[in-house]
Amino acid sequence: MAKKVVATLQKKExxxxxxxxxxxxxxxxxxxxxxxxxxxxxxVKEVLASAK
Known part of the structure; x- marks a missing residue:
């Protein structure tokens, strides 16, 4: 099962x-x-800055 998850995370999107x-x-x-x-x-920077 772990191989399937890793494979889906490596898609270009x-x-x-x-x-x-x-x-x-x-x-x-x-x-x-x-x-x-x-x-x-x-x-990422905007999301982290909005948390303050």
């Missing part, structure tokens, strides 16, 4: 995306959770 993982703090409990997004490589 998917090479232009990056997975962004942000830690988000809950205002109610103070606990951290993680938010994952797949964004185009060109937009």
């Amino acid at each position: 998917t090479k232009n995306f990056a997975k962004v993982i942000k830690a988000v703090k809950s205002p109610e409990t103070g606990a951290y959770s993680f938010k994952e997004e797949m964004v185009p490589v060109e937009m």
Whole structure:
């Protein structure tokens, strides 16, 4: 199964995306959770800057 996943990630369409993982703090409990997004490589800096 792992070979199939790796093979699909190597397609030309998917090479232009990056997975962004942000830690988000809950205002109610103070606990951290993680938010994952797949964004185009060109937009990584904008996505990370918007989190501040």
